[in-house]
Amino acid sequence: MTAARTLWQRVPTPVVDLVLAAVAAVDAWVGMWEHTGAGVALAAVGCVALAFRRRFPLLVFLLTLPIALTQDVAIAVLVALFTLAEGSRNRRLLAGCVALAAVASTAPLPLMDADRTMTLVVFVYGLATAAAPVLFGQLLQAHRDLARRLVEIEEAREHERALHAQAVLARERAQLAREMHDVVSHQVSLIAVQAGALQVAARDADAKEAARTIRSLSVTTLDELRTMVTLLRASGGNATELTPQPTLADLRKLVESSGTHAHLTGELPPTVGTPAQRALYRTVQEALTNVRKHAPGATARVELWQDGDHVGVTVTNTPPTRPSLSLPGSQQGLVGLRERADILRGTLNAGPTTEGGYRVRLRLPLSAD
Template sequence: MRRARAVWQRVPTPVMDIALVAVAAVDAWLNMWERTGLGVVLAAVGCAALAFRRRSPLVVFLLTLPIALMQDVAVAVLAALFTLAERSRDRRLLAVCVALSAVASSTPWPLAEVDRTMTLVFFIYGLATAAASVLFGQLLQAQRDLARRLTEIEEAREHERTLHAQAVLARERAQLAREMHDVVSHQVSLIAVRAGALQVATKDADAKEAARTIRSLSVTTLDELRTMVTLLRASGGDATELTPQPTLADLRTLVESSGTRAELSGELPPGVGSPAQRALYRTVQEALTNVRKHAPGAEARVELWQDGDDGGVTITNTPPTRPSLSLPGSQQGLVGLRERADILRGTLEAGPTAQGGYRVRLRIPLSAD
C-alpha cells in the first residue's frame, strides 16, 4: 500500500492532469446519451477545465455539471467534486454541490416527459455516488491534517527532550558549582588563612617562605575556583546573581523567536521593579508557547500598557488556521502565572475571545518587589 502510494506520488502533476482529462473525455464521449453540437461543446469545456481543478475547484465543478445532464455517472463531475472536497472545509458548500450533482445526473436530457420513479432512482444513485466522492476527498484532507499535526507533535517532543536534557545538565552544573563554592573554596580559604598565620608567627626563614608560597598558591587557586564557579553557573542557566533574570528589554527578542506570527506594541516606564518585569516576561513566554501548541497558524498580539500605578500585558491570538488535535497537558502553566500574580498583588485573566481566539491579561503593580 505504501509502496503504491509512493509510486503514485512520484508521477508529475501535469501527467496526472492530462491523463484525467483524457479519461473524462473518453467517458463523456462513450456514455453521452445524445451527441448534439451543444452537448459536445459543453462536455469538451468541462473535461478541459479539469486541468485547472487545483486552482479553482468550485469553478471547475460548476463547469463540469452540464456533463452530468448527458450521462448517468460522469467521471469529470466526480473528479471535480473530489478535488473540491479535498481542499474545502465548508461542509454546507459541499452538501449543496452533492445535491447539484445528483439533480443534474437525474434530470433527463434533452428535457422530455419525466418518469418520476426512474428519476427518483437516478437521483438517489447520483446522490450516493457524489457523496462517496466527497467523503473520499474529506478523508484525504483529514489524513493530510493528521500527518501535519503528527509532524508538529514530533517536533514539539524533540524540542521538549532537548529542553529536558539542557535542564538536567544545568542542574548538574549548578550542583557542581555549589559544591565547589561551599566545600572546595571553603577548604582552600582555610589553607590560605592558616598559611598566612604561620608566615607571621614562624621565625624560621625557610618555613616563612614555604608559608608565603602556600598562601600565594591558595589565593591564586581561590581566584581560579571563583572563575570556574561563575562559568558553571552561567552556562548552567541557574537563576543566580551571576545570571540575571530576563527583563522587559528581552521581550522583543522573545516575541521574534517564539515561532509564532506575533507583534509587540506599547511600552512601560523605565522604573518597573525587577519582579514585575520577570512576571511580565514569563506571562508573555507562557502565552506564546500555548499559542504555538494549541492554535497552529494563529497570529498573536502582545500589548504592554499602564493604568496609573498598575501596568500589565495583554496577549491575544486569533483563531487557529489549521485543525489541532486534543493533546494532554499539565495545565500548570496558567496556574503558575496566577500564583506569581497573586504574590505580586496582581491579577491574571485568561479565556477565549468572542472571535474564537484566546486572551491572557496580567495586571500587577509596577513597583512590586
Template sequence: MSRARAVGQRVPAPVIDIVLVSVAAVDVWLNMWEHTRLGLALAAVGCAALVFRRRFPLGVFLLTLPVALMQDVAVAVLVALFTLAERSRNRRLLAACVALAAVASSTPWPLAEVDRTMTLVFFVYGLATAAAPVLFGQLLQAQRDLARRLVDIEEAREHERALHAQAVLARERAQLAREMHDVVSHQVSLIAVRAGALQVAAKDADAKDAARTIRSLSVTTLDELRTMVTLLRASGGHATELTPQPTLADLRKLVESSGTRVELSGELPPTVGTPAQRALYRTVQEALTNVRKHAPGARACVELWQDGDDVGVTITNSPPTRPSLSLPGSQLGLVGLRERAEVLHGTLEAGPTKEGGYRARLRIPLSAD
C-alpha cells in the first residue's frame, strides 16, 4: 500500500485523471448493455466527472450512478466511491452510498419485469463490490492519520529530549556557578584583601604601586566573576542584564592598570563597529596578560592602526629582564583570539621577534560586525 501511495505521489494528478477517465470510458463501452444516446450521454458525464472527484467527491459519485444502472460492475462508480471514502469521515454517508451503488447495479435497465430472486442476488453482489473500495479508502485514510500521529509523537519526543537537555545544562551551570562563587570568588577576595593590606603596610613606592595594581585587578576580576555567576544561574531561562562590554574607550584604562610599562599609540576612526572594538580590546588584554606572565620587566608597545579598509592593533614587547615564574595557563588564549578574528573575517599573527621579544598583530575589516 505504501509503495502504491509513493508511486501515486510521483505521478502528476492530471495524468492519473486522464488514465482513470480513459479506463472508465473503455469499461463503459465494452460492458454497457445497450448503447443508446441517453445511456452514452449519462455514461460520458459520469466518466468525465471523475476529473473533479477530489473537490466534489459526493457530487461525482451521484453523477456516476447512472453508469451503474447500465452494467454490473462499473469502474467509474468504484473510483468515485474510493475517493469519497478516502476523504469523508461520515460512516453513515458512506454506508448510504454503498447501498445506492448496490441498488443501481442490481436494478435492471431498461426497466422491465423484475426477477426478485436474481435482483436480490445482484444486490448482494453489488453490495459486496461497492463495499470493497470504501473499505480500502477508509484504510488509506487511517494510514494517513496514523502517519500524522507518529509524526506528532516524534515531535513531542524531540521536544521532551530538548527540555531534558536544557534541564541537565541548567543543573551543570548552577553547579559551576556555585563552585565559582564558593571557591574562585573567595580566593580572589583574599588576594584583594592581602593586596590592600600590603599597599598600606609597604614603604617602598614600587611595592605600593604593585600592591595597588594587584588590588585593582582583583576587584575587577571579582566584578566579572559576579557577572558570570549571575549569567550561569540564569541558565538561559530569563533575560539577564549584561555588564557593558569593553570598547576602545576602555583601552587606556586597561593599559594603565596592566602592571606593565606600556606605550599606547595610534588612533582608529569612530566608525569601527562594536564587535571589532571588542576584538581589539580582548587582543590587547590577552597580549598584556602574556607579557606579565612570560616576560617580567619587559616594555610593551600597543599600536592602533588603519590600513585601507582594515583596522588592527599590534602589541610588541621587549625581552624579559628577569626570569618568569611558572604560572598555570590554559594555552588557549591565542587560539581563542584567532577564532574571534576568523569570525570577523580577520587574521591574527603572533610569534617571537628577532630581538627576543614577542609580537601579536590583529587585522580585521573596518566593517566587521
C-alpha cells in the first residue's frame, strides 16, 4: 500500500489531470443518453475543465454539472466534487453542491414522464452518489491536517525536551560552580597561605624555592578557578551580567524567526529604559509563541507605538486557518507578563478579538526603570 502510494505521488499532477479528463470524456461519450450537438459540446467543455480543477475547483464543478443532465452517473462531476471537497472548509457550500448535483441528475426525469416515486428515488440516489466523493475529500483534508498537527506537536516536544536538557545542564553547572567556589577554591587558598608561611619560615634555600613555587602555582590556580566559576555561573543563570539581555534591537530577528507569518511595524524612541525594553521583548516573544501553538496558520501583526508619556506593543493575530489540538502548557506565560508589567507600573491586556483572533497589548511608562 505504501509503495503504491509513493509511486502515485511521483506521477506529475498535469499527467493525472489529463488522464482524469480523458477518462471522464470516455465516460461521458459512452454513458450519454442521446448524442446531441449541445450535449456533446457541454460534455467536452466539462471534461476539458477538469485539467484546471486544482486552481478553480468551484468553477470546474459548475462547468461539469451539465454532464449530469445527459447521463445517470458522470465521472466528471464526481471528480470535480472530490477536488472541491478536498480543498474547501465551507460545509454549507459543499452541501449545496451535493444538492445541486442531485437535482441535475434528476432534472431530466420529468421530461421523460417519470412518476414522482421514481423521481424521488433517483434524487436520493443522486444525493448519496454525490455525497460519497465529498466525504472522501473531507476525509483526506482531515488526514492532512492531523498529519501536520502531529508534526507540529513533535516539533514542540523536541523543543521542550531541548529546553529541559538546557535547564538541567544549567543547574548542574551552577552546582558545580558552587562546589568549586566553596570547596576547591577554599582548599587552594589554604595551600597558598601555608606555602607562604613555609616560604617565610624555611631556612633552606631549596625549601624556600619550593614553597615559593607552590604559592605561585596556587595563586595562578585560584585565578583560573575564579574565571571558571564565573563562566559556569553565567551559563547556569547566576551571572546575568555575562549573558546579554534582549533589547528592542533584537525584536525584528525575533519576529522573523518566530515560525509564524508575523509582521513588525512602528518604532520606539531610544530613551526607552532597559527594563522596559526587556518587558516589550518578552511580551512579543510570549505572544508569538502562543500564536504558533494555539492558532496554526494565523498571521500576526506586531505594532510598536508611543502614546504621550507611555510606550507599548500590540500583538494581534488572525483566526487559525487549521484546526488546533490542545497542547500542554504551564498557563503561566501571561501571568508572568502581567507581573512584569505591574513592577514597571504598566498594564497588560489580553483577550480575543471580534474577528476571532487574539490580541495582547502592553502599555508602559516611558520612564519605567
